[in-house]
Amino acid sequence: MIRYIIRRLLWAVVLFIAVTVVTYIIFFIIPADPARAVAGRNPTPAMIQNARHYLGIDKPVYIQYLRFLKRLVVEQNLGRSFMNRESVNSEVGKAAPVTASLVFGGAVAWMLIALPIGILSALRPRSLLDRASMTFVLIGISAHPIWIGLIFIYFFSYKWGLTPISGYCDFINPSPGADCGGPVQWAYHMILPWMTFAILFAALYVRMIRANVIEAMNEDYVRTARAKGAHESRVIRVHVLRNALLPVVTMLGMDIGLALGGAIFTETVYGLPGLGRTAVQSLNALDLPTVEGIVVFSTLAIITFNLVVDLLYAWIDPRIRLA
Amino acid sequence: MSLLEVRDLKTHFRTDDGIVKAVDGVSFSVEKGQTLGIVGESGCGKSVTCLTIMGLNPKATTTSSGEVLFNGNEILHAPASKLREIRGNEIAMIFQDPMTSLNPVYTIGKQLEEAILLHRDVSKKEARARSLELLKAVGIPRAERRVDDYPHQFSGGMRQRVMIAMALVNDPDLLIADEPTTALDVTTQAQILDLMTRLQQDFGSAIMMITHDLGVIAEIADDVVVMYAAEIVEQGSAETIFKRPHHPYTWGLLGSLPRLDADVERLVQIKGQPPSLLNPPRGCRFHPRCPYVFTRCKQEEPELLPVSNDGDHLQRCFLDEETKDREAQKLLAGMMAEAG
Numbered sequence: 161m162i163r164y165i166i167r168r169l170l171w172a173v174v175l176f177i178a179v180t181v182v183t184y185i186i187f188f189i190i191p192a193d194p195a196r197a198v199a200g201r202n203p204t205p206a207m208i209q210n211a212r213h214y215l216g217i218d219k220p221v222y223i224q225y226l227r228f229l230k231r232l233v234v235e236q237n238l239g240r241s242f243m244n245r246e247s248v249n250s251e252v253g254k255a256a257p258v259t260a261s262l263v264f265g266g267a268v269a270w271m272l273i274a275l276p277i278g279i280l281s282a283l284r285p286r287s288l289l290d291r292a293s294m295t296f297v298l299i300g301i302s303a304h305p306i307w308i309g310l311i312f313i314y315f316f317s318y319k320w321g322l323t324p325i326s327g328y329c330d331f332i333n334p335s336p337g338a339d340c341g342g343p344v345q346w347a348y349h350m351i352l353p354w355m356t357f358a359i360l361f362a363a364l365y366v367r368m369i370r371a372n373v374i375e376a377m378n379e380d381y382v383r384t385a386r387a388k389g390a391h392e393s394r395v396i397r398v399h400v401l402r403n404a405l406l407p408v409v410t411m412l413g414m415d416i417g418l419a420l421g422g423a424i425f426t427e428t429v430y431g432l433p434g435l436g437r438t439a440v441q442s443l444n445a446l447d448l449p450t451v452e453g454i455v456v457f458s459t460l461a462i463i464t465f466n467l468v469v470d471l472l473y474a475w476i477d478p479r480i481r482l483a
Numbered sequence: 484m485s486l487l488e489v490r491d492l493k494t495h496f497r498t499d500d501g502i503v504k505a506v507d508g509v510s511f512s513v514e515k516g517q518t519l520g521i522v523g524e525s526g527c528g529k530s531v532t533c534l535t536i537m538g539l540n541p542k543a544t545t546t547s548s549g550e551v552l553f554n555g556n557e558i559l560h561a562p563a564s565k566l567r568e569i570r571g572n573e574i575a576m577i578f579q580d581p582m583t584s585l586n587p588v589y590t591i592g593k594q595l596e597e598a599i600l601l602h603r604d605v606s607k608k609e610a611r612a613r614s615l616e617l618l619k620a621v622g623i624p625r626a627e628r629r630v631d632d633y634p635h636q637f638s639g640g641m642r643q644r645v646m647i648a649m650a651l652v653n654d655p656d657l658l659i660a661d662e663p664t665t666a667l668d669v670t671t672q673a674q675i676l677d678l679m680t681r682l683q684q685d686f687g688s689a690i691m692m693i694t695h696d697l698g699v700i701a702e703i704a705d706d707v708v709v710m711y712a713a714e715i716v717e718q719g720s721a722e723t724i725f726k727r728p729h730h731p732y733t734w735g736l737l738g739s740l741p742r743l744d745a746d747v748e749r750l751v752q753i754k755g756q757p758p759s760l761l762n763p764p765r766g767c768r769f770h771p772r773c774p775y776v777f778t779r780c781k782q783e784e785p786e787l788l789p790v791s792n793d794g795d796h797l798q799r800c801f802l803d804e805e806t807k808d809r810e811a812q813k814l815l816a817g818m819m820a821e822a823g
Binding site: 379390 | 563569580583584585586588590598601602633635
């Protein structure tokens with residue numbers, strides 16, 4: 161077990177280096193110069209040179225990368241933004257809770273939708289409910305989150321005035337200058353983003369849960385359970401669902417890890433200052449340190465969640481032994 | 484009164500292609516403590532017959548008619564709650580594939596205990612003790628330790644032993660065994676059959692043994708039902724079926740028995756495939772494959788009738804008895820000769 165975790169962590173380091181290197185390389189392939197943005201209007205070559213030195217991009221790529229790595233490992237410091245010289249740590253620290261709110265709340269929402277619909281439509285294949293849920297799946301998978309977001313805003317916020325149009329409120333202490341805060345305001349602002357974010361995943365999960373349950377219903381051990389004289393509800397609860405939902409745990413962990421890197425579309429349409437929107441803005445501004453900071457954060461999130469999923473899986477599925 | 488009496492049982496499945504008559508008018512009975520063997524090729528309706536008795540066919544697409552009397556009580560159309568009381572308690576079933584018949588996420592102890600707790604009002608501790616007792620009875624080595632293992636930690640033969648233990652845990656009157664040895668290797672097959680005969684003596688359960696292997700029948704059956712294309716084609720005591728078989732299909736099955744003691748170059752096989760039950764052949768259902776076929780076989784369906792001097796021996800063939808006796812003796816003599 162311990163050896164397994166150590167091996168996984170070593171792999172995580174390799175993965176981490178690969179991802180950050182690639183991000184650096186991509187930045188230097190882009191034919192644009194962040195120094196021009198910093199050096200002011202109509203800069204002289206000397207001013208640009210100065211700006212380069214100031215930003216630390218006058219050195220070769222590998223030196224820059226090693227400096228980034230050293231800073232990160234020794235000081236846990238992601239550096240300063242090219243744009244506004246703010247600490248990237250605090251930028252990511254501000255954006256991550258927003259994305260986390262969206263992703264975890266959204267995950268709860270999509271599981272609340274997908275579990276009952278998926279299971280019920282599997283138990284009654286070809287029923288009205290099944291057909292309706294398959295239509296929902298088709299729409300959920302095809303509709304773009306931005307479109308869904310705009311439709312939601314139009315009806316729920318603009319026409320009926322039920323929810324705010326956009327913006328974010330902190331869960332606990334509102335940051336200075338913010339005009340709202342607290343759990344109620346937080347949830348009130350997050351309802352539409354949660355729904356928008358949840359629809360695609362709910363659709364995917366309904367389909368997956370339905371397929372898993374239908375498959376498990378045809379397993380021989382389910383027939384054995386019936387032959388033992390178990391009530392149908394017990395057969396489904398104890399024998400079908402336990403097996404059918406095992407793979408869902410894996411998917412859930414991986415999807416949450418992935419989404420923590422930023423739910424770009426949902427954040428954009430609702431003006432949520434999360435990681436996705438910050439990443440897009442930083443990319444436009446060629447703000448390498450901030451982009452790299454977000455990459456580091458989301459890589460860590462994915463690695464952590466995958467590891468958690470694997471450990472959890474070994475615990476809930478007796479057939480898997482980690483070695 | 485017979486323990487189990489099946490009268491004119493019909494099970495039809497609705498499919499997209501039409502109605503599949505998987506069991507089409509089958510009657511037989513199982514006596515207390517006796518063993519009935521049901522033999523036939525794959526897809527002849529043997530398994531569906533058992534599943535119908537157990538009430539385990541998919542409800543939405545199945546219609547069953549006829550009568551199934553268990554201890555004199557009609558159970559074919561009994562309410563679900565009544566059936567649940569009987570299943571796993573008075574009638575238990577073991578299945579063909581032990582690799583997939585146990586739930587992979589629970590320990591075998593848990594699964595045996597479930598079978599007990601569903602029917603007996605006992606504490607978990609007592610259920611566990613009973614499970615252990617049964618695991619020892621079916622010959623699981625170091626049962627005290629293995630009771631907390633998961634199915635994947637057992638071999639196929641051991642898993643089938645666990646299935647048998649689970650079936651016997653409530654001391655059922657009838658054990659339905661649907662090809663319990665088919666998925667096992669030959670030595671394990673023999674062990675499982677030995678185990679079943681021994682346990683039958685200890686527990687006094689009647690056994691309904693479904694198989695395509697006449698060798699298995701010879702080993703344990705008192706009475707035999709030969710099924711072909713959803714119908715019974717021959718029925719009688721095991722001795723009759725092996726000494727005086729009267730249906731060409733039974734001859735085919737006997738001729739295709741592999742023999743270790745005879746020097747036969749190739750196994751005799753019954754030509755062709757069993758017919759589709761969506762649209763079985765007119766006349767005798769076996770006629771397209773029968774080497775003795777004549778005109779009448781293609782036009783009329785023969786009835787299941789008693790042999791003239793043996794009322795318990797039923798068969799469904801138009802050949803005259805003289806020919807049948809002669810052919811049967813030829814076949815048996817041939818088998819004896821091969822055996823040397």
